[in-house]
Amino acid sequence: xxxxxxxxxxxxxxxxxxxxxxxxxxxxxxxxxxxxxxxxxxxxxxxxxxxxxxxxxxxxxxxxxxxxxxxxxxxxxxxxxxxxxxxxxxxxxxxxxxxxxxxxxxxxxxxxxxxxxxxxxxxxxxxxxxxxxxxxxxxxxxxxxxxxxxxxxxxxxxxxxxxxxxxxxxxxxxxxxxxxxxxxxxxxxxxxxxxxxxxxxxxxxxxxxxxxxxxxxxxxxxxxxxxxxxxxxxxxxxxxxxxxxxxxxxxxxxxxxxxxxxxxxxxxxxxx
Amino acid sequence: xxxxxxxxxxxxxxxxxxxxxxxxxxxxxxxxxxxxxxxxxxxxxxxxxxxxxxxxxxxxxxxxxxxxxxxxxxxxxxxxxxxxxxxxxxxxxxxxxxxxxxxxxxxxxxxxxxxxxxxxxxxxxxxxxxxxxxxxxxxxxxxxxxxxxxxxxxxxxxxxxxxxxxxxxxxxxxxxxxxxxxxxxxxxxxxxxxxxxxxxxxxxxxxxxxxxxxxxxxxxxxxxxxxxxxxxxxxxxxxxxxxxxxxxxxxxxxxxxxxxxxxxxxxxxxxxxxxxxxxxxxxxxxxxxxxxxxxxxxxxxxxxxxxxxxxxxxxxxxxxxxxxxxxxxxxxxxxxxxxxxxxxxxxxxxxxxxxxxxxxxxxxxxxxxxxxxxxxxxxxxxxxxxxxxxxxxxxxxxxxxxxxxxxxxxxxxxxxxxxxxxxxxxxxxxxxxxxxxxxxxxxxxxxxxxxxxxxxxxxxxxxxxxxxxxxxxxxxxxxxxxxxxxxxxxxxxxxxxxxxxxxxxxxxxxxxxxxxxxxxxxxxxxxxxxxxxxxxxxxxxxxxxxxxxxxxxxxxxxxxxxxxxxxxxxxxxxxxxxxxxxxxxxxxxxxxxxxxxxxxxxxxxxxxxxxxxxxxxxxxxxxxxxxxxxxxxxxxxxxxxxxxxxxxxxxxxxxxxx
Numbered sequence: 001x002x003x004x005x006x007x008x009x010x011x012x013x014x015x016x017x018x019x020x021x022x023x024x025x026x027x028x029x030x031x032x033x034x035x036x037x038x039x040x041x042x043x044x045x046x047x048x049x050x051x052x053x054x055x056x057x058x059x060x061x062x063x064x065x066x067x068x069x070x071x072x073x074x075x076x077x078x079x080x081x082x083x084x085x086x087x088x089x090x091x092x093x094x095x096x097x098x099x100x101x102x103x104x105x106x107x108x109x110x111x112x113x114x115x116x117x118x119x120x121x122x123x124x125x126x127x128x129x130x131x132x133x134x135x136x137x138x139x140x141x142x143x144x145x146x147x148x149x150x151x152x153x154x155x156x157x158x159x160x161x162x163x164x165x166x167x168x169x170x171x172x173x174x175x176x177x178x179x180x181x182x183x184x185x186x187x188x189x190x191x192x193x194x195x196x197x198x199x200x201x202x203x204x205x206x207x208x209x210x211x212x213x214x215x216x217x218x219x220x221x222x223x224x225x226x227x228x229x230x231x232x233x234x235x236x237x238x239x240x241x242x243x244x245x246x247x248x249x250x251x252x253x254x255x256x257x258x259x260x261x262x263x264x265x266x267x268x269x270x271x272x
Numbered sequence: 273x274x275x276x277x278x279x280x281x282x283x284x285x286x287x288x289x290x291x292x293x294x295x296x297x298x299x300x301x302x303x304x305x306x307x308x309x310x311x312x313x314x315x316x317x318x319x320x321x322x323x324x325x326x327x328x329x330x331x332x333x334x335x336x337x338x339x340x341x342x343x344x345x346x347x348x349x350x351x352x353x354x355x356x357x358x359x360x361x362x363x364x365x366x367x368x369x370x371x372x373x374x375x376x377x378x379x380x381x382x383x384x385x386x387x388x389x390x391x392x393x394x395x396x397x398x399x400x401x402x403x404x405x406x407x408x409x410x411x412x413x414x415x416x417x418x419x420x421x422x423x424x425x426x427x428x429x430x431x432x433x434x435x436x437x438x439x440x441x442x443x444x445x446x447x448x449x450x451x452x453x454x455x456x457x458x459x460x461x462x463x464x465x466x467x468x469x470x471x472x473x474x475x476x477x478x479x480x481x482x483x484x485x486x487x488x489x490x491x492x493x494x495x496x497x498x499x500x501x502x503x504x505x506x507x508x509x510x511x512x513x514x515x516x517x518x519x520x521x522x523x524x525x526x527x528x529x530x531x532x533x534x535x536x537x538x539x540x541x542x543x544x545x546x547x548x549x550x551x552x553x554x555x556x557x558x559x560x561x562x563x564x565x566x567x568x569x570x571x572x573x574x575x576x577x578x579x580x581x582x583x584x585x586x587x588x589x590x591x592x593x594x595x596x597x598x599x600x601x602x603x604x605x606x607x608x609x610x611x612x613x614x615x616x617x618x619x620x621x622x623x624x625x626x627x628x629x630x631x632x633x634x635x636x637x638x639x640x641x642x643x644x645x646x647x648x649x650x651x652x653x654x655x656x657x658x659x660x661x662x663x664x665x666x667x668x669x670x671x672x673x674x675x676x677x678x679x680x681x682x683x684x685x686x687x688x689x690x691x692x693x694x695x696x697x698x699x700x701x702x703x704x705x706x707x708x709x710x711x712x713x714x715x716x717x718x719x720x721x722x723x724x725x726x727x728x729x730x731x732x733x734x735x736x737x738x739x740x741x742x743x744x745x746x747x748x749x750x751x752x753x754x755x756x757x758x759x760x761x762x763x764x765x766x767x768x769x770x771x772x773x774x775x776x777x778x779x780x781x782x783x784x785x786x787x788x789x790x791x792x793x794x795x796x797x798x799x800x801x802x803x804x805x806x807x808x809x810x811x812x813x814x815x816x817x818x819x820x821x822x823x824x825x826x827x828x829x830x831x832x833x834x835x836x837x838x839x840x841x842x843x844x845x846x847x848x849x850x851x852x853x854x855x856x857x858x859x860x861x862x863x864x865x866x867x868x869x870x871x872x873x874x875x876x877x878x879x880x881x882x883x884x885x886x887x888x889x890x891x892x893x894x895x896x897x898x899x900x901x902x903x904x905x906x907x908x909x910x911x912x913x914x915x916x917x918x919x920x921x922x923x924x925x926x927x928x929x930x
Binding site for chain 2 (some may be wrong): 013146147150151153154155157159160162213216217
């Protein structure tokens, strides 16, 4: 077991830091249904942490617990050394947690640029009046934020669709725009809910490269849920495997690949 | 007023021209690049400062006179600066095609023995590192874009901005040395070395001197009255001689502004924002634009379609005459003015061609219909004929004497003669010095008097004195019945149809001609969408019976028009097939400048060629393909072969053969 403050080195030589977020004995129930049963794991500074599992394993619920959207009935969530209570969505965002969604949640009628700008709302402080009049602080703020957004546009190579309404874009690009919006918030933890779902091989390769680049360039900690085992094993530093709401494996991709419970869960054995 | 470009003193190198421009146009924009959504701009004075810092930085790194500096990247001011900075140090810039795979680069880098490499980004650096597995001698790698580069071993690798910073710090120490090196440059020192794309064999390094580049730039700038107020968009590969002449030679001579787009995908938007006044593009770019326009028009509403068709008819009738300053009736003038208001103006604006004063197309013959389309809109599009060995210009069309089937009169300072076998020869101040490390090829291309063989067959029209090019001299052949065989002539006619992207006509020494055709996925895909035809891949669409029927119509229409030319009527296409893959430079089927490599195609698709002549209806084939990352794969397909109707004398060809 790793020490909480000491990091570790990854196979490709990156240095991973101490614990950024820790889940302690999380149990989440919806009425009589137990979605997550007594799960503990941690996410360390700078790592790419994947949560995998078959359909209905409770992965998305887990991500929603991490993001603060669900508050577990039992267990504790610790973030940056503090225990986290129930929170409103804007409080989560202010903490430095951003996410993308499994079924894209962008504003279809707005341009790519405007969509990404919404990711920076938290950083705009000027009042309603000055925003409406486009005067003083509002103008300066918008310019500063636009600069940040343009850097992200450049980073994700979507300059050519800057002014295109999101509704007209193909699926793979929408996913990239969503990633851009999440990045615009300059998060400490980026949560990606099935970033590769429904993509073709080329789009998957692009997305993998962007995820690695984001992690490398901005040092953003990333937690992701993904079905595509190949992608997960290539991308992530450590993997949590869930099945029927329980944790059945946790470790680096090689360890997980050798884990008998994981193999059973994926190939399917009879549950008693 | 005196001519602002008139030379003063010794302007015998690009750095000397740069210094002149700082003096004369110091505060005018020299370079612009769109980055982070905003056009960043550098005046001549600022650019000179950046270039000097970079040159000093290269000195710090130990660049020696006579060294070769490879430059690989997209069109960015920093890369143009890199070339000029290398020249200042007495080194020779060698721009390379950025989409070349590592293997191709390895040959060139080994051949020129580059000590320094300037890379655009991580992708190019990776390729250079791969090249280094086989090639030794690369000592320093400099990269422009820092993204993703942090993890690399920087023992002999530097970011361009860091090199400049070190250069600025060393200004006191090395300034005198740099000035001495600049002063040592003369008219005969090498300006640049460009590798020809090579439709046959290995690329050859064409050595061009300062005299070649500067004389050519001066002459051609005067020919078209280029001033310091021109705006160009630099988007063509930096390794291509055209880009070097336009974005470096002429830009430095005339002192105009070079605008670099944000990236390849934003080209159209950036064009529209800049509105270039001087524009250069190979026919393919114009073809693609026209295809896009036509597709959009077919999707438009009925009123718009009618407006477009009506006024394009007017334009076709009146436009070219107006552009050439000929007599046009008042009624037609009025119609054209209306058309300009409703159709041509907005269309030109969309294409980013509103302000074009002089436009050139070259590299390949352009389809007459495509050419006339742009001319009829009032765009002064002209043709020129040239090659790397001539520093581009051999012939070009003067304003007012533009036709689609000629390439114009000899450029200023160029002599042209036609050999007995029809091959075109030229001699000019732009004639290259030599092929690097290849005295044999130099001797076989350029004779003692300086005449260079172009490899193209052509003739001068008696009435106008304009040169007409028929085809590559080695491609022009004879068919079995003695008829002249000029494949490109037919291919160009086929390629005018938006549905056809590429065509290869076969028939040298044969009884009759056949063709292999590539469909244009944009145009045909759009048609399929509108007609609810489902397809999963390029291959499936290419094999669709309705696609075949459409292509047959095109082939037959071309046959009808070829039949009208008595000299070439034997070149009608009797049988054709639609290829299951796009011809691709990565597979060696085309050059990087997208010219078909006939020998490779004949060899690689030998089974298809055989099937075209043995009368079979279909053929099963396996083809190796190379993906963008260099991996290889295989695709299999069963291709149909169809007959097309031919006209006139050609009807007898196949019967005779059977």
